[in-house]
Amino acid sequence: MLAQNTPAGSSNRKSGLTNKPTHELDAALQNRLESIQDKLLDALHDAQSLTQVARNNDDIASLTESITHIQLALSSVTTDWSAEAEIKGPINWKLFGERLYHRRSEAKLSQKEVGAKSGVTGTFIRYIENAVKHPSRKTLLRLLAIPELKMKVSDVTQRSPDGVETTWLPTAYLAPRYDPVRMMMKMTSLLSGSGGQLEQSLIYLEPQSAADWMATSNTAAYSDAYRSIIPFPEIAKSISDFAGQSMLEINALGCGDGKTEVMLVKRLSDLLPSRSGIRLNLLDVSHSLLIEANTHANAVLEGVSVFAIHGDFHELPSYPQGQPKSRPICRLFTMLGYTLVNLQDEVRFFRDTLSGCDTGDLFLVDILTVAAPPEQPDEILRLDPALRAKQLRSSHEAWLSGPIRRHCAGATDVKFNLELDTQCPVPGSYGIDVIATVTMSGGKPQRRFLMQRFRRYDPQKLADTLAAVGWEQQAIFLYGADDSKSLAALLFRKR
Secondary structure, three states: OHHHHOOOOOHHHHHOOOOOOHHHHHHHHHHHHHHHHHHHHHHHHHHHHHHHHOOOHHHHHHHHHHHHHHHHHHHHOOOOOOOOOOOOOOOOHHHHHHHHHHHHHHOOOOHHHHHHHHOOOHHHHHHHHOOOOOOOHHHHHHHHOOHHHOOOHHHHHOOOOOOOOOOOOOOEEEOOOOOHHHHHHHHHHHHOOOEEEOOHHHHHOOHHHHHHHHHHHOOHHHHHHOHHHOOHHHHHHHHHHHHOOOEEEEEEEOOOOOHHHHHHHHHHHHHOOOHHHEEEEEEEOOHHHHHHHHHHHHHHOOOOEEEEEEOOHHHHHHOOOOOOOOOOEEEEEEEOOOHHHHOOOHHHHHHHHOOOOOOOOEEEEEEEEOOOOOOOHHHHHHHOHHHHHOOOOHHHHHHHHHHHHHHOOOEEEEEEEEEEEOOOOOOOOEEEEEEEEEEEHHHOOOEEEEEEEEEEEOHHHHHHHHHOOOEEEEEEEEEOHHHOOOEEEEEEEEO
16 A cells, blocks of 8 residues: 555654554545545636636637646546545536537547546446436546546536536526416406406416316326326337437426326336436426426436426417537427317417427327217217216316306306307317306396317318428327227327
């Protein structure tokens, strides 16, 4: 050991390392060397940060030379001791892997070449890039010491370019124009008036409304009729065929409690090369539902990056698109839970609101299918299950009547009925309007509110309609309880 080659009475005595057992000496030397490494990391970070603000070419050249010397020094004090120890500071492994991939690609180095320079295999570098495995402190330091990679200390420890440490890792975003107070005022104003049509997203807005919706959507009857029978294996296989080796970004529009979207992502994570290659963006107008979805996704999905966006999917064109892509990405938009009925005009949404989508982007939507063509209203009334029942589930009525009872002053009673609408924008489709008739106190006239819409579609006619505005049908999955084919999921691809 080093102590055995040191004469008695030398500086080792002053350092307090003599007369210690060998394992204590190793630990003490390791701590001293790690302290030196940390100081070199600080110096490297400072030099890298200064290059971002330096304007004089001579200063930039001098700093670049200094960085090279610091990297050489860092490489020389990177030992094999404590190979499994992790570097200090919070680390976003997924982000670090993406940056390593990007820097390696820019340097035109293979994974095997980077592995050789850092003392690991090329396979292990691939694992790091996909965040499947985490590198040791030694490997991290050696990666920082490779000049061609131009890796920054901030790539590892989340330091800001100006040298200020931060442990915050944002996982949520407030979209432009997201104003729940204004939306609440809009709903209150409508329900305080003589009647009208409630904009569909508003019925999920209040915490109590969110709780009532979850109560009705998490019943066994709802799950058996809708969620548990979705053919996720076949849907996930089609999506994974398009994604290939690319990262998959899933944008869940109107995610509600997120349970349906999480079921899909779990299937996809089993098919794709690495769970770390999936990012799930949850978007909903209801703060309460979004929190529920975010909590559920983080609890269930292992290794998937989850990001919550408080916003309205009608405002998608105004949302920033984020950083430039550092590696190939397949983008999938989803509108599950039969959310398509929340659109006033489906064609305009796909043509205009989604106009910023890139060629190759995917869109997955689930729908209820028609019982008969809209030209046959008598057959629809005879065959459609909802219209035959002529009433809503009690839990569904409690959800829809809640906003009226809270915001319609003087309301004494609320009754619901269903009305058929055969004049819908998409050919072959029809609607079912949920109408609330409100009895008022003091002999005031009754009020009539359209609280919710259901839509039924002919899957092929819906696909043909959206193809005309640039979204090509890739697959149609028909399913339903007892092989009824009363439900369908459609996968589209942007031309």
